[in-house]
Amino acid sequence: MLTMIRLELKKMLIRPISLMLILMILAVNGIILLLNNEGNFVTLQDIEMQRVEQSQYAGKINENWIGRIHETLKMIRENPDNLMSETEKARVRKEYLPRGYTQEHVENMDRTAFLKPELLNSLSYNLLLDAKYSAEFYNHAQQISDMQEELYRTVFEGKKGEDLATKAETMYGYLAQHYIAHYNYNLGWHKLNFMQSLMPFTVGLFLLVTISTIFSREYSQKTDSLILSAKYGKSRLIYAKLLAALILASGIWLTIQVMNLLVIGWLFSLQGGETFVQDWVVNSSPFALTQLTNYIAVSVVSFIGVIFFASVIILISAKTKSSFVSILISSIVLLFPVVIPLPGAGGVAGSIMGETMLFMPVRILIAANHFTFFRAYYILGKVILMQWVIPMVAIAASAFMVTIAIRTVKRHQVEN
Amino acid sequence: MELKINNLTKQYGSKLAVDRFSVTFTEGINGLLGANGSGKTTLMRIMCDILRPTSGEVLLDGVNITTLDEAYRELLGYLPQYFGYYPDFSAWDFMLYFSALKGLPKLTAENRCKELLDTVGLYEVRKKKIKTYSGGMRQRLGIAQALINDPKILILDEPTVGLDPKERAKFRNIISDYAIGKIILLSTHIVSDVEYIADRIMIMKNGQLSQQATTDRICDSIKDFVWSLQVAPKDVDSYNSRFIVSNLKHSGEMVELRIVSEERPSERAANVSPNLEDLYLYHFKGEV
Numbered sequence: 001m002l003t004m005i006r007l008e009l010k011k012m013l014i015r016p017i018s019l020m021l022i023l024m025i026l027a028v029n030g031i032i033l034l035l036n037n038e039g040n041f042v043t044l045q046d047i048e049m050q051r052v053e054q055s056q057y058a059g060k061i062n063e064n065w066i067g068r069i070h071e072t073l074k075m076i077r078e079n080p081d082n083l084m085s086e087t088e089k090a091r092v093r094k095e096y097l098p099r100g101y102t103q104e105h106v107e108n109m110d111r112t113a114f115l116k117p118e119l120l121n122s123l124s125y126n127l128l129l130d131a132k133y134s135a136e137f138y139n140h141a142q143q144i145s146d147m148q149e150e151l152y153r154t155v156f157e158g159k160k161g162e163d164l165a166t167k168a169e170t171m172y173g174y175l176a177q178h179y180i181a182h183y184n185y186n187l188g189w190h191k192l193n194f195m196q197s198l199m200p201f202t203v204g205l206f207l208l209v210t211i212s213t214i215f216s217r218e219y220s221q222k223t224d225s226l227i228l229s230a231k232y233g234k235s236r237l238i239y240a241k242l243l244a245a246l247i248l249a250s251g252i253w254l255t256i257q258v259m260n261l262l263v264i265g266w267l268f269s270l271q272g273g274e275t276f277v278q279d280w281v282v283n284s285s286p287f288a289l290t291q292l293t294n295y296i297a298v299s300v301v302s303f304i305g306v307i308f309f310a311s312v313i314i315l316i317s318a319k320t321k322s323s324f325v326s327i328l329i330s331s332i333v334l335l336f337p338v339v340i341p342l343p344g345a346g347g348v349a350g351s352i353m354g355e356t357m358l359f360m361p362v363r364i365l366i367a368a369n370h371f372t373f374f375r376a377y378y379i380l381g382k383v384i385l386m387q388w389v390i391p392m393v394a395i396a397a398s399a400f401m402v403t404i405a406i407r408t409v410k411r412h413q414v415e416n
Numbered sequence: 417m418e419l420k421i422n423n424l425t426k427q428y429g430s431k432l433a434v435d436r437f438s439v440t441f442t443e444g445i446n447g448l449l450g451a452n453g454s455g456k457t458t459l460m461r462i463m464c465d466i467l468r469p470t471s472g473e474v475l476l477d478g479v480n481i482t483t484l485d486e487a488y489r490e491l492l493g494y495l496p497q498y499f500g501y502y503p504d505f506s507a508w509d510f511m512l513y514f515s516a517l518k519g520l521p522k523l524t525a526e527n528r529c530k531e532l533l534d535t536v537g538l539y540e541v542r543k544k545k546i547k548t549y550s551g552g553m554r555q556r557l558g559i560a561q562a563l564i565n566d567p568k569i570l571i572l573d574e575p576t577v578g579l580d581p582k583e584r585a586k587f588r589n590i591i592s593d594y595a596i597g598k599i600i601l602l603s604t605h606i607v608s609d610v611e612y613i614a615d616r617i618m619i620m621k622n623g624q625l626s627q628q629a630t631t632d633r634i635c636d637s638i639k640d641f642v643w644s645l646q647v648a649p650k651d652v653d654s655y656n657s658r659f660i661v662s663n664l665k666h667s668g669e670m671v672e673l674r675i676v677s678e679e680r681p682s683e684r685a686a687n688v689s690p691n692l693e694d695l696y697l698y699h700f701k702g703e704v
Contacts, residue, residue, distance in 0.1 A: 003516040003525075007509060014504040221500035226561065229464040229494040230517035231486050237517055414466040414496075415428075 004232075004240035005247070012210040012248060021209055025202045029256060032198060033191070033263045047187065047268055053124050054185035055271070057131045061181040066135040073128055076119070077111050084114045137181045140280040145172030148286075148374055160378045167383045168374050171286035175278075179288045186272025188264045189291035195260045196298060196368040199253075199306075200338050204362060206252050207310055208330050211245045215317040215409055216326035225414045234410050242314065242402060249310035253303060283372040287387075297387075298367045304391045305364030309334060311398035311405075312361055318405035337362050358386065364394050417477060418442055419463075419569060419599050424472035426458050426623075433458040434469070435623035445595045447610030447631070448603040449692075450620035451700040456603040457497055459620070460573050463601070464494045476569075490519060493567030495558050497574040497603075503547035507538050507557050510546060511564060518565035525564075532560040535590060551578040559587065563594065570600045576609050588613050611692045619699050626699055635690040641678050642694045643685040646670045655681065660701045662694050676701075 012018060036042045059065050076082055084092065092114060096106045119125050148168035153161050175181075218224045227233040264270070273292030278285050289297060313330045320326040337360040357363055358370065375386035419441040426434040434455045450456045461467035463474055465481055465488060474481045481488040502510060511533060515525030533539040536556040546554065555578040562570060572591075576584045591600060592613045602610055610617060611631070618628040627637060642662075647655060649671050655661060659681050663674035675681045676694045 001516075003512060003522065007505075007513045007516070010509065011502055011505070016504075218500075221502075222496070222498055223500035223502070225461065225464070225466055225496040226494070226499050226514070227517060228466045229489060229492060230514060231490040231492075231519045231565070232517050233489070235486065413468060414461055 001236055001240055004237055005244050008214075008241050008244035009248060012213065012244065018206075018210050021206055025206055025252075025256075026259070029195075029198065029202050029259060030263065033195065033260065033267070042267065044267065050123060050127070050187060051185045051269060051271065054127050054130075057127070058184040058272075059182065061134060061137055061183055061276075065183070069128070069131045069135050073132055076125065076128070077115065082115055082119045083111060084116055089114050131183060134181070134183050134276075136280075137276060137278070138176050140278070141172050141176035141179075144280065144284050144286075144374075145169050145176055148172060156378075159381075163383045164376055164378060167376055167385075168286065171374065175286070175288060181276040182274045182290070184272040184275045185269075186275045186291050188268035188270045189272055189275070189295060191264050191268050192260055192295055193291075193298070193368050195264075196302060196366050199256070199302065199365045200335060200362045202256050203249075203253050203306060204309060204335065204365060207249055207306075207313060208327055208334065210248060211310055211313040212317050212327040212330050213323045214241050214245055214314060215405070216320045217323045219321040219412070220323055224412060228412065228414065238406050238409050242406070245310055245314055246307065249306050250303070253306040257299065277371070284374070285371050286374040287371060289371065294371060297371060301370060301387070301391055302365055302367035304394050305361060305367055308394040308398045309361040309365050311401045315401040315405045315408075318408040334360075334362050338366075359390060359393060361394070364390060417568060417599060420475040420478075421459075421463070422473045422475060424459065424462060424474065425470045426455075426462060426467070427470045432623050434462070436472070437620075437623065437625055438472075439618060439625055439628065441599045441601060443595075443597055443599055444615035445591065445600045445602060445610075445613050447614030447617040448601060448620055449605065449607065449610065449617060449696055449699075450603070451605060454620045454700075455623035456620055457573055458623075460494075460496075460571050460601065460603060464492060464571055465489060490565070491568040493562040493565060493570040495562040495572045495575050497577070499558050501546045501554055501557070503545065505546055506543050507533060507546060507549070508542040510557060511542075511561060514561045514564050520565060528564055528566075532563055536560045537586075552580060552583055555579055556583065556587075559590070563590075568598050570594070570598060572600070572602045574604055574606075575602065576604065576606060584609065605696075607693045607696050617692070619695070621699055627695075631692075635692065635695050638676065638690045638695055638698050640687060641676055641698065642688050642690040643675045643677060643681055644688045645673045645675060645682055645685040647673055647682075660697045662697050 013022075034041050057065075057069065083089075093106045093109070096109070097103065115125075145168065149165045152165035152168060155161065156164060218227060227237055230237070261270075273295075274290050277283060277287075277289055277291055277294045285294070287294070287297075312334055313326075316330045316333065317326045320329060337357055358375075363369070370387055370390060376383045377386065377389055378384075379389075421437055421439045421441075424434050424437045425432065437455075437459060448456055448459075458467065462469050463481075465474075465485075476484060476488055476491075502513075505513070508529065511529040512525060515529060520528060529542075530539065533542050536559055538553060538556055538560065541549075541553070546557065549557065555575070559572075559575060562572065570591075576587055579587060588609070591602070594600070595613075595615075602614065604610055614631050616628065616630050617634045619626040619634075627634070629636070645655075646667065647670065649666075649669075652664065652671050652673070655673055655675065660676040661673050662676050663672075665672045665674075674688070674694070675685065676690075676698045
């Protein structure tokens with residue numbers, strides 16, 4: 001069995017296209033790791049500066065911490081050295097009037113409107129503003145709690161609405177009232193989270209090219225008659241192929257994850273693992289997860305996603321008789337949710353489409369977005385979180401597809 | 417050991433590829449002769465358990481091969497007419513792969529690979545990728561993989577395609593040496609492949625078993641139908657259009673014709689002993 005697995009892996013990996021793809025993927029992933037949000041190469045100096053500046057506010061977000069942040073901000077804003085000269089203030093006031101502001105408003109504008117541009121654009125001031133925004137963590141959590149509660153009670157009537165609202169209220173309520181959030185420098189963790197969105201174009205692409213051929217190539221290059229007439233051709237070989245595909249999928253996924261962790265750890269550092277994940281704009285996670293625990297949760301779901309992704313390819317490979325067709329169909333089926341822009345649809349259609357997207361293997365492979373909002377299903381009178389349902393569905397669907405693939409290969413008839 | 421084909425039929429749409437075919441194979445070399453499209457490959461695929469028959473069954477010592485499953489395939493060696501290979505594999509990897517597939521323990525597999533690659537003359541180039549091999553080398557590799565598990569039932573579909581005369585002779589010797597105590601089925605439309613080594617010959621036509629006998633008796637059915645005749649060169653076309661001319665040889669001013677015909681082609685024609693090629697032409701005259 002080990003020889004079969006080893007040689008199946010060799011079959012998939014030794015092809016020139018596979019080798020080229022590995023190098024390309026590692027290179028692209030490596031380059032993107034070195035870029036910042038603006039697409040420029042990051043420098044160790046800039047990162048270190050941010051780390052030092054932000055680290056000085058590290059700590060639990062409690063009344064003392066919030067008070068300290070407000071006090072610091074107040075001191076900066078009241079420092080006359082940070083304020084514009086009277087001439088500049090007059091110029092600023094003058095600029096406001098043509099924009100529709102009243103004379104009274106302009107006369108009563110507070111100091112923040114007259115801070116020097118060099119302060120406004122400075123890293124230290126912006127990080128302080130970030131800390132101030134973080135100080136609103138509990139208020140934001142409470143607002144989301146109230147909104148979600150109202151939403152579920154309005155959209156769903158009766159016990160379903162009540163149960164869903166209670167669940168949302170409980171989770172966000174915990175964040176608002178009992179959870180103690182931490183603040184610290186955590187750029188590395190944000191970068192790690194961002195790198196998850198590249199998974200379809202690294203891990204996904206590699207699997208599409210390598211695993212798509214696992215069965216279809218045997219049919220197309222007419223080795224099926226040799227293998228199926230061999231003693232273990234309809235039994236152990238199929239399992240060896242499946243294991244090889246799963247090893248390959250896990251291996252490339254792990255390689256990319258380890259590469260990301262090592263490069264990000266070296267470049268950005270993994271400081272701030274204890275910080276909260278919510279920004280309350282694109283990430284309103286109801287979970288009391290830190291960057292570290294969130295990364296673990298995302299990785300677990302992403303790993304299930306890669307297995308799901310590979311299982312779809314395996315099934316398509318077993319069903320198609322040409323490697324090219326297998327790659328083509330797999331690419332279309334698996335990558336369309338991230339490559340092809342879907343037309344915006346509202347109402348029921350939009351809702352179904354949005355819901356379906358959550359269950360797409362490629363979305364599960366990314367996984368990061370699944371932990372950024374509250375979603376729960378009301379199943380048999382119980383509220384079950386989407387974050388539990390999706391891995392369960394992915395595992396069940398993977399098992400089902402692999403079973404169908406095994407059956408298909410076992411029943412394959414060599415006809416032409 | 418007895419391999420029995422029992423009323424086997426395989427139908428593709430309205431076309432009968434194998435039509436109520438029944439035969440019993442015993443130990444020895446069984447040659448299966450037939451023109452292209454006569455159903456040989458389909459029959460062999462069914463015998464190799466890689467194609468389901470529409471009806472009928474293949475029994476090994478009275479047990480259906482689909483019931484025997486792995487136990488049957490363990491005894492089987494198969495060389496298909498057109499088989500693929502893994503272009504980036506070396507011959508060594510290819511052989512090891514099939515050793516594993518056929519359940520050979522690692523050490524046995526390595527010894528067997530070495531022995532067979534040596535036999536087919538590929539041991540020296542075993543580390544080279546198969547995509548660099550010539551057609552003949554690939555065919556020899558195919559033969560080696562078919563023998564890797566020392567099969568008790570060996571099914572060879574057009575095994576000498578792509579081999580040069582020297583390689584074909586060597587192949588015949590390998591199979592002859594190997595045949596003792598085994599059932600070998602060798603399908604071909606190259607008559608000389610089976611003429612020298614087969615113990616029994618079957619002729620398959622339109623999916624049916626047209627004739628079968630031991631090699632020394634197979635030609636008996638046409639013993640009165642093969643003629644030798646000397647004609648003038650201008651008359652050759654006339655004979656060619658009316659009869660099956662199995663051989664044509666210029667002899668001085670005249671041309672010596674070997675004709676397969678149920679009726680005497682000429683008063684001057686002399687009856688001669690038939691050979692397997694005459695028999696083949698007799699059966700497949702419309703398809704040659």
